[in-house]
Each structure stands twice: as C-alpha cells, then as structure tokens.
Amino acid sequence: MCCPGCRAVAGLISASGLETFYQQRTAYNQRPSEPAPANAEQYLVYDDPELAASFTETGPAGDITARLLLGGISCAACTWLIEQTMARLPGVKMALVNLQQSRLDIRFDPALLPLSQIFARLDALGYRVRPFQASAQRTQMGREYRLELRRLAVAGLGMMQVGMFAIALHAGDIQGIEAQYQGLLRWVSLLVATFVVIFSARPFFTTAWRHLRQGALVMDLPVALAIGLAWLASAWATVSGTGQVYFDSVVMFTFFLLLGRFLERRARQRHNMTWFDAQDTLPDAVSALRGGQWQTVPRVQLCSGDIVLIRAGDTIPVDAQVTSGESAVREDTFNGEPMPRSVAAGDTIYASTVNVEAALQARVLGSYLESRLAALQRSVEQAQTGKPRLARLADRVASWFVGAILLVTTATALVWSQLDPEQALWVTLSVLVISCPCALALATPAALTSAASALRASGVIVRGENALEALARATHLIFDKTGTLTEGTLVIARVELLDDMPRERVLALAAAMQHYSSHPVARAFGEIAPAPGLQDVEYRVGAGLEARQDGHRFRMGSEPFCRSQAPGLAPPPEEPLYWIALCRDSVPLAWIGLEDRTRAEAAAVVAAAREADMEVQLLTGDSSAQGPLLARELGIGAVWSGLEPQQKMAHVQALQNAGAVVAMVGDGLNDAPVLGVADASFAVASATDLARTQADFVLVDGDLHSITTTWRKARQGRRIIMQNFAWALSYNFCAIPLAACGLVPPWAAAIGMSMSSLLVVGNSLRLNNRPGP
Amino acid sequence: MDSLYLLIPIALLFCAIGIKLLLWAIDSGQYDDLDKEAWKILADDEAPGGNAGDVPGDDTSRGKKP
Numbered sequence: 001m002c003c004p005g006c007r008a009v010a011g012l013i014s015a016s017g018l019e020t021f022y023q024q025r026t027a028y029n030q031r032p033s034e035p036a037p038a039n040a041e042q043y044l045v046y047d048d049p050e051l052a053a054s055f056t057e058t059g060p061a062g063d064i065t066a067r068l069l070l071g072g073i074s075c076a077a078c079t080w081l082i083e084q085t086m087a088r089l090p091g092v093k094m095a096l097v098n099l100q101q102s103r104l105d106i107r108f109d110p111a112l113l114p115l116s117q118i119f120a121r122l123d124a125l126g127y128r129v130r131p132f133q134a135s136a137q138r139t140q141m142g143r144e145y146r147l148e149l150r151r152l153a154v155a156g157l158g159m160m161q162v163g164m165f166a167i168a169l170h171a172g173d174i175q176g177i178e179a180q181y182q183g184l185l186r187w188v189s190l191l192v193a194t195f196v197v198i199f200s201a202r203p204f205f206t207t208a209w210r211h212l213r214q215g216a217l218v219m220d221l222p223v224a225l226a227i228g229l230a231w232l233a234s235a236w237a238t239v240s241g242t243g244q245v246y247f248d249s250v251v252m253f254t255f256f257l258l259l260g261r262f263l264e265r266r267a268r269q270r271h272n273m274t275w276f277d278a279q280d281t282l283p284d285a286v287s288a289l290r291g292g293q294w295q296t297v298p299r300v301q302l303c304s305g306d307i308v309l310i311r312a313g314d315t316i317p318v319d320a321q322v323t324s325g326e327s328a329v330r331e332d333t334f335n336g337e338p339m340p341r342s343v344a345a346g347d348t349i350y351a352s353t354v355n356v357e358a359a360l361q362a363r364v365l366g367s368y369l370e371s372r373l374a375a376l377q378r379s380v381e382q383a384q385t386g387k388p389r390l391a392r393l394a395d396r397v398a399s400w401f402v403g404a405i406l407l408v409t410t411a412t413a414l415v416w417s418q419l420d421p422e423q424a425l426w427v428t429l430s431v432l433v434i435s436c437p438c439a440l441a442l443a444t445p446a447a448l449t450s451a452a453s454a455l456r457a458s459g460v461i462v463r464g465e466n467a468l469e470a471l472a473r474a475t476h477l478i479f480d481k482t483g484t485l486t487e488g489t490l491v492i493a494r495v496e497l498l499d500d501m502p503r504e505r506v507l508a509l510a511a512a513m514q515h516y517s518s519h520p521v522a523r524a525f526g527e528i529a530p531a532p533g534l535q536d537v538e539y540r541v542g543a544g545l546e547a548r549q550d551g552h553r554f555r556m557g558s559e560p561f562c563r564s565q566a567p568g569l570a571p572p573p574e575e576p577l578y579w580i581a582l583c584r585d586s587v588p589l590a591w592i593g594l595e596d597r598t599r600a601e602a603a604a605v606v607a608a609a610r611e612a613d614m615e616v617q618l619l620t621g622d623s624s625a626q627g628p629l630l631a632r633e634l635g636i637g638a639v640w641s642g643l644e645p646q647q648k649m650a651h652v653q654a655l656q657n658a659g660a661v662v663a664m665v666g667d668g669l670n671d672a673p674v675l676g677v678a679d680a681s682f683a684v685a686s687a688t689d690l691a692r693t694q695a696d697f698v699l700v701d702g703d704l705h706s707i708t709t710t711w712r713k714a715r716q717g718r719r720i721i722m723q724n725f726a727w728a729l730s731y732n733f734c735a736i737p738l739a740a741c742g743l744v745p746p747w748a749a750a751i752g753m754s755m756s757s758l759l760v761v762g763n764s765l766r767l768n769n770r771p772g773p
Numbered sequence: 774m775d776s777l778y779l780l781i782p783i784a785l786l787f788c789a790i791g792i793k794l795l796l797w798a799i800d801s802g803q804y805d806d807l808d809k810e811a812w813k814i815l816a817d818d819e820a821p822g823g824n825a826g827d828v829p830g831d832d833t834s835r836g837k838k839p
Contacts, residue, residue: 079809099809146799153795161788181774188781192788266807 012124013081043119045285045298046131052115055131059107063093066115068104070097071128078127085125089113101142103132130284151200152262155255158196159248165189166248170747179241186238186245193231193247201227201254217399219444222437225402227254233429243426244746246433249753253438256757264445267452267462279368279377281352281669281688286317299368306364310355313518319371320362322347326541327357330520333373334645335621336482336668338489338520338596339578342542352669356519357541376669379646380694383676392466393718394444397725398437405435412740427742434739434749435732439756443724446764451717454768459701460710467696471680471711472718473661477609478652478674480666481620481627484684485634485704486596488667490524493577494593498570499584505531506590510582513537513545513556521580524594544580556582576625598630605704606634612711614663619648621670648674665707667691680714682707713767720767724760731756 046052056066073079079097082104086095091112096105106118122129165185172182201224208224211217230246230253237243286299287309294309299317302308307323310316316329328340331353340356343349349362351373368374412431416424448469452462462468479485495503512530514522516537537547544557555565562581563569569588572579577593609616616636620627623642631639640651652662652674664671664678667687675681675694683695685702692698699706735752738744744752798804 077812080813097809098806101806142805145805149799149804150796153799154792157788157792157795161785164784178774181777184777184781188785192785 043116043123043285045296046115046119048298051298051300052131056115062109062111063107064110064115065105065107066118067132068106068118068122069130069132070102070104070122071130073097073099073102073127081125082122082127085121086118089118089121092118104129148258148262148265151203152255152258155196155200155251155258158192158200159251159255161192162189162196162247162251165192166750169245170750173745173747183238183241186247189245189247190235190238193234193250196251196254197227197231200258204254204257216395217402218395219398219437219441222398222402222405222435223253223257223441225405226432226435226437229429230433233425233433244430246429246746246749249433249746249750252750252754256438257441260442260445260449264449267449267456279373281315281690282317282368282373283315287311302364302367304364304366308362308364310349310360310362312355312358314355316349316351316353316355316362318351318368319365319373320349321365322349322360322362325358325360327355327360328519328542330354330356332482333669334376336480336670337622338482340520357517357539376645376673377690379649379673380676380690383649383673383694392444393469393721393725394441397440397729401437401440401729405432408435408736408740415740416742423742427740430742430744430746430749431736431739433746434735434744434752437728437732438753439728439731439760440725442757442760443728443764444721446761447717447720447724447767450764450767451713451720455697455710455713458706458709459699459703460706461698461700463696463698467680468714468717469721470661471663471696471714474614474663474680474711475660476617476655476662477614477707478617478619478662478664478678479606479636480664480668480671481618481622481630482596483667483686484665484671485602485618485630486598488596488686490521490578490594491597492524492592493595493597494573494575496573496591496593498588498590501584501589506582506592509549509554509589510556510592513547513554516547517545521578521594552584554582554584556580562588576629596626598633599704601704603634605707606636608708609711610635615660619643619651619674621645621648621668645670645673649677652677663711665704666695682710717767720764724763727759727763728756 052064052066055068056064058064070082073082079099082097083095086092086104086106089108091109092106093109094105094107097103098105104122108115108118119129165188169177169182169185169189171177172185204220204224204227208218208220212221227250230250233243234245234247234250237245282299284299285296286302287294288297288302289295289307289309290297302318308317308320312327322343322345324345326342326344328342329349330338330340331350332338333352334350343360348365349355349360351368351371409428409431413424413428416427451468455462482488492507495506497503497506507525507528508531511525511528512532512534514525515530517539531549533549535548537545539545540557540561542558543561544555546556547554553565555562557580559569559572559579559581562583566583566586566588568586569581569583572581572591573593575593577595579591579593581591582589606616615638617638618627618631618636618640620639620641621643627641628639631637643651648671652664655662656677656679661680662678663680663682664675665682665684666675667684669688669690671683672688672690672694675683675691680697681695682697682699683691684699684704687695687698697710731752735744739749
C-alpha cells in the first residue's frame with residue numbers, strides 16, 4: 001500500500017468481505033487520487049433530477065435506471081467487485097457492469113438510496129465515475145459489433161452445413177454417385193451458400209465497390225471477386241447440371257476472413273476509450289455566489305460573470321479571472337510541468353488546471369466551449385483527421401495482385417477457348433477459385449492480432465489501427481520530457497548544510513513544515529518522518545512556510561523569503577536544481593536541492609533507438625534550461641523547449657511532410673494533440689486519460705523498456721507479415737499454373753485453400769511468444 | 774437412399790432454428806461482453822448478487838455518509 005487513498009480502498013474492500021477480489025484480479029488497479037471521503041460531497045449535485053435526467057430513466061414502479069461510465073476498470077475482477085458492492089447497498093435492484101464499454105447499469109429505488117451515494121460509493125472503491133452520455137459514435141460501435149457477430153455466426157453454421165454436403169459430393173466424385181443425389185446435394189448447398197453470401201459476405205462487396213469507385217484497389221476487391229465469381233459459377237453448374245461446384249470453398253473462405261477480422265477488431269477495441277472528452281476532467285459541482293450566498297451548482301449552469309470559489313486542491317472548472325486571493329496554479333495540462341505559476345487578482349486562470357496553494361475567488365469568463373481546454377480538445381480532434389494514413393501493406397499487395405490475377409485469368413480463357421471451347425469456362429473459373437486470396441487476406445490481421453496479444457501479456461495495450469505497421473517503419477522517435485523521460489515528481493537530490501545541524505535533523509524539520517503544504521514541492525518530503533513539536537505553521541503564498549519550535553522561528557522557501565529573516569544566507573549552489581532554503585531565526589541552516597529525476601531506463605531506451613537508426617528528439621513545454629541539459633545527459637541531439645501543445649503538433653506535422661514516419665512518447669493532457677497526429681504513439685502509465693485515448697500504445701507498467709519491446713515486436717510482426725505474403729503468393733504461383741492446365745479438382749482446391757490459410761495463421765502465432773528482454 | 778429427401782430438409786430446419794436462436798441471443802445482448810462472461814464462471818462462489826434486500830444496513834455503508 002502506497003498512500004492513504006489505497007489504504008482507504010483496501011479497508012473498504014475487506015470490510016465488505018470482498019477480499020476474494022485480490023485473489024482473482026489479473027491486473028493491478030489504478031492509484032486513487034486522494035482519500036475517498038473528501039470526494040463524497042461533490043456528487044450531491046447529481047441528486048438534482050434535472051441534471052440526472054440525461055443519463056437516467058424512471059421505470060413504472062418508480063425505480064430509476066442509471067447508466068454510469070467508470071474509469072480505472074483494469075480487469076474482469078473489477079466488474080465482480082463493483083457488482084457485489086452495489087448489490088449490497090440497500091435499495092439497489094440490479095447492477096450490471098459491461099467491461100468492454102466500462103459501463104455500469106444500475107437500477108435502484110430512489111426513496112431508499114440517493115444517486116449521489118452510488119457515485120460516492122464507486123469513488124470510494126477507487127474508480128472514477130461519471131454519467132454515461134450516449135453518443136452517436138458509441139451506439140454505432142455497439143451496433144457494428146453485433147452485426148459482425150451475427151455475420152460470423154451465420155457463416156460458421158452455414159460452413160458446417162455446406163461442409164457436410166461437400167464431403168458427400170467429393171466422395172461421390174471419387175467413388176461415383178447417382179446423378180439425382182448429386183443434384184439434390186448441389187441444390188441444398190446452393191441454398192445455404194446463397195444465404196451465407198448474401199447475409200455474411202456483404203461487407204466485402206460493399207467495401208470493394210466503395211473503394212473501386214474512388215479508384216482504389218483494396219484487399220476486399222480480390223476477396224469479393226473470388227467469392228462472387230465462385231458462387232456464380234457454382235450456381236450455374238447446379239442449375240445446368242454440368243461442371244463443378246465450389247460452395248464449400250465459398251463459405252469457408254467467408255467464415256475464415258470474418259473470423260480474422262472479428263478477432264483483430266476485438267484485440268484493438270478492447271481498451272477503446274474514444275468516448276473520452278477533455279471536459280470530463282472538470283468537476284461537475286462548483287461553489288458559486290448566488291444571491292449573496294455560496295451555493296453548490298452544477299458546472300454547466302455557470303454563466304459568464306458568475307463569481308466562483310476555488311478551494312486549494314480543486315481543479316479549476318472554467319476559464320476565469322481572479323478577483324481576490326493569491327495562490328499558485330499547476331498548469332501541467334498546458335505545459336506538462338509540475339511546478340505551479342503564481343497568480344493574484346487580475347490574472348487569468350484556465351479550466352482543468354489545479355489550484356495548489358490557497359482559495360481563490362474568480363469571475364467566470366465564458367462557457368466551456370470558449371475555454372482554452374476546449375481549444376486543446378479541438379486540436380486533438382483536428383489531429384485525428386489530419387493524421388496521414390500510411391498505405392497499408394496489405395492494400396498495396398492487393399492492388400497488383402488483382403491486376404496479375406485478372407491477367408492470368410484472361411490469358412487462360414483465351415488459350416482454352418482455342419484448345420477446347422467446352423472446357424474453357426470451367427478451367428477459367430477454377431483458376432479464379434484456386435487463386436482465392438484467403439491466405440493473402442488473412443496474412444495481416446492474423447499477424448497483428450497475434451502481436452497485439454503478445455504485447456498485452458508484456459504490459460503494452462495496443463489500441464491504434466495500423467500502428468504496429470507504422471511503428472515498424474518509424475524513422476523518428478520523439479519524447480516529451482516531464483513525466484515521460486523523467487518521473488514527473490520532485491525528489492531530494494542534494495542537501496547543502498550551512499550550519500552544524502545534522503542532515504537528518506534538517507530533513508526531519510523540513511518534512512514537518514512541508515507536511516502542512518499542498519505544493520508539489522511537499523511531496524518530495526513525504527517519505528521522511530517529520531520532527532515533532534512544531535507550532536503555528538503558517539503558509540505564505542508564493543514564498544514558503546513559517547513555523548515555531550522551542551522559541552525559534554523557522555522559515556523555509558524561496559531565497560528572498562528566507563533572506564529577509566536571515567540576511568547572511570549565501571546564494572544557492574551552481575547546480576541547476578530547484579533550490580529551497582531553510583533557516584532558524586537569523587541562522588541559515590541549509591539549501592535543499594530538488595530535481596525531477598530521470599527515469600533509470602531512459603538512457604538505455606534512447607541508445608537502443610539510435611542503434612536502430614531512428615532519430616531521437618525531445619519536445620518539451622518546459623522553457624527552462626532543464627530540457628537541453630537532460631538531452632545532453634541522455635545523448636539526444638535535437639531539443640525544442642517551451643512549446644505549446646499546438647506547436648508540438650505542428651513540429652511533428654512538418655517532419656511528416658518531409659517524409660518522416662514519427663513515433664511519439666508522451667504523458668500529459670498537453671501531449672494529446674501531438675500523440676494524435678504522430679504515426680505511432682505511446683502513452684506512459686501515469687498518462688492523463690486524454691493522452692491515453694490518443695495513443696496507439698499504452699505502457700501499463702510505466703517501464704520505458706516496453707517501447708523497445710514494442711518496436712522490436714512491430715518489426716518482427718512486419719517480417720512475419722512479409723513471410724505470410726511470400727507464402728500466400730508462392731502458393732498461388734504454384735497452384736495457378738496447375739489450375740490453368742485444368743489439373744485441379746474441387747476437393748483439392750478446398751484442401752489447398754484451407755492448408756495455406758492454416759499455415760499463415762500458424763506462422764502468425766509465432767509472434768505470440770513472450771518478447772525477450 | 775430416398776430417405777435423404779426427408780433427412781436433409783430436417784437437418785436444414787434444425788440449422789435454421791439454430792441460426793435463429795443464435796441471432797436472437799446476439800441481439801438480446803448476451804454476447805456483448807465476451808471478456809466478462811468468460812471470467813464470471815470462476816467468481817460465483819458467493820450467493821449471486823442482486824438480492825440486496827438480504828443484507829440491509831450491514832457495515833458496508835459505514836464511513837460513507839455524504
């Protein structure tokens with residue numbers, strides 16, 4: 001247990017008799033933000049029926065059904081924990097968690113249980129919770145998923161039926177069969193296969209047609225051609241009672257391809273978070289001045305000109321201008337840095353930044369849509385649409401494959417029409433069926449699914465479409481600084497003693513004083529046992545802390561603040577650290593140097609990337625000397641510091657226009673646009689939700705070595721895809737001439753097709769081996 | 774062999790019923806969450822949830838008075 005937040009959650013779980021959770025979970029939970037009871041009050045706004053109406057439904061018996069979106073669900077055991085906990089609340093009739101959508105459907109009796117208590121309870125368990133707003137995109141996704149599953153089910157059952165008939169027919173070909181039974185079996189096969197083609201194979205036809213109209217040849221085109229022509233030829237053979245039927249190949253082909261796509265999609269969408277909106281980081285309940293009194297009002301009801309109260313530690317809900325109070329705000333949303341900016345009356349503060357030091361009153365400047373955060377969200381959306389689409393390997397192969405097949409088929413038809421006009425049609429068709437690109441079409445999805453599941457086992461979630469392909473070709477690897485290459489939190493790097501007080505005592509004293517502060521600096525002292533007996537600790541905004549002990553007056557903080565009490569204080573040492581002074585009365589005691597420590601594995605990852613001929617760059621929102629310094633330490637040649645989120649994005653776009661394939665690693669909300677626009681992007685474990693939604697890969701355990709693992713896997717995946725293509729094409733090259741000579745009976749075609757597909761799948765499964773160190 | 778004319782249509786009928794049932798199951802949302810259901814079978818040691826009325830006012834609501 002690492003913090004009070006975790007302790008509160010663990011206590012709650014064991015007090016409810018649900019310890020089994022710890023035996024069954026398969027992934028660690030996310031760290032809760034703060035001890036839970038402090039959060040309970042903010043959910044009271046949801047008891048307002050007007051606000052609740054958008055995500056609840058009232059049933060006939062007065063029951064309310066609410067849909068809530070949960071953040072931080074890490075594995076299936078979480079769903080059990082949530083369902084059990086909810087079911088034990090008095091008044092809950094039903095609680096059901098959908099893991100794929102991170103959604104909780106809960107039905108309860110509002111007379112026994114207010115909605116706010118459900119929110120508070122979930123929060124206490126350590127999950128982030130907010131109303132589930134149905135969006136068009138989300139409903140669309142659900143509908144597509146069901147449709148795909150229906151197609152797959154029909155294709156599977158149809159394949160079994162047609163397969164049974166096909167075995168009888170093939171056996172009949174070999175040992176003889178009466179014409180009437182052959183006719184019967186063909187007719188029922190035709191019936192089932194027609195249903196499968198119309199119901200299940202439709203997307204291949206529509207996609208191929210859509211791309212064809214735009215002049216693009218995609219993998220779906222040879223697929224649609226093969227299915228369509230084989231079906232047509234077999235149907236003709238059935239009706240006319242001549243030639244050969246290929247119904248088993250048609251349905252098997254359809255089923256295999258649908259299965260491959262379904263698995264690929266599922267692997268990708270497992271952790272889909274496209275629902276996330278930057279607005280979700282803002283508090284829903286806000287203290288505003290209404291009629292001379294402070295009232296808790298829903299954030300959406302704030303208007304321009306309202307006065308709001310922002311307590312220390314709160315997230316600022318809207319863009320606003322400070323009217324009274326003095327504090328510091330942490331703006332890592334926009335610059336990625338943990339060190340706060342001091343603000344006083346007249347300064348503008350921005351939505352989603354955090355008020356660190358003291359309470360502020362501020363005048364609301366405008367609605368969410370006018371805020372700087374909304375602008376950031378918009379540039380994220382722009383990044384998505386502006387992202388260059390690298391041509392998929394499969395589609396490039398497909399485009400010349402189609403050409404080659406059509407050429408060979410025409411040639412066969414011409415030659416045979418000279419030799420033996422009666423056989424010409426059947427031989428030509430058998431060429432088309434033999435060349436059926438099942439193995440070719442499976443080559444990519446099978447390899448990608450396999451690589452994604454191997455990466456998941458080693459702590460990397462793969463989300464992005466084509467990201468593995470792009471990563472294998474990456475020429476540039478770009479890092480963000482704070483929180484990505486560094487830990488993102490300050491630690492004590494050096495203590496420079498100025499008096500004879502021992503180091504331990506100095507640190508204990510400092511820890512005791514910092515105990516009263518919520519400034520990021522204070523976290524550096526969190527693990528040191530504080531000295532006892534401190535009195536009258538006072539916080540001076542923008543300067544430091546003051547306290548009394550045994551008649552002495554202690555000060556800790558900035559240079560001018562301490563020098564005003566101890567004029568003899570020497571300037572801080574040269575080293576570029578974040579220095580704070582400590583003094584007792586007029587005696588300076590120590591300089592304490594803090595730094596944001598570089599991650600231990602950063603240098604190794606940078607070196608590995610350069611060895612692999614990638615250009616490594618550093619883009620940071622920090623404008624201090626820290627950026628270039630860190631770059632020199634790690635051996636990164638190119639550094640840009642002091643960049644706004646939009647400038648980072650522009651930088652990457654410029655590189656892409658010059659022909660580079662860019663992989664980007666970042667963590668903060670400010671990195672979201674650049675992660676969105678990069679060809680392949682990583683978010684480290686501690687990343688904000690918006691950054692995670694934009695990243696193609698999420699590093700779950702926060703170990704930067706996973707980046708090396710991922711691109712090694714991506715390159716291995718590319719090799720495997722190449723091998724798959726090579727195999728599938730060489731199979732076609734051998735089989736097509738045989739078919740063109742009229743030497744391949746239908747049963748051999750069916751076996752050949754299944755074997756080549758199985759080989760491709762088997763080869764792809766080699767990617768499933770756990771990646772090496 | 775004439776029995777084929779009866780048996781094959783019966784087989785097709787069963788197949789059609791099977792497809793119908795499966796499509797109904799998909800549409801009613803039974804396959805919406807493949808991850809959870811696969812895991813759930815391991816977790817049912819305790820009494821199934823939903824009967825919240827059995828344990829009113831147990832100590833789980835402690836410390837949670839908003």
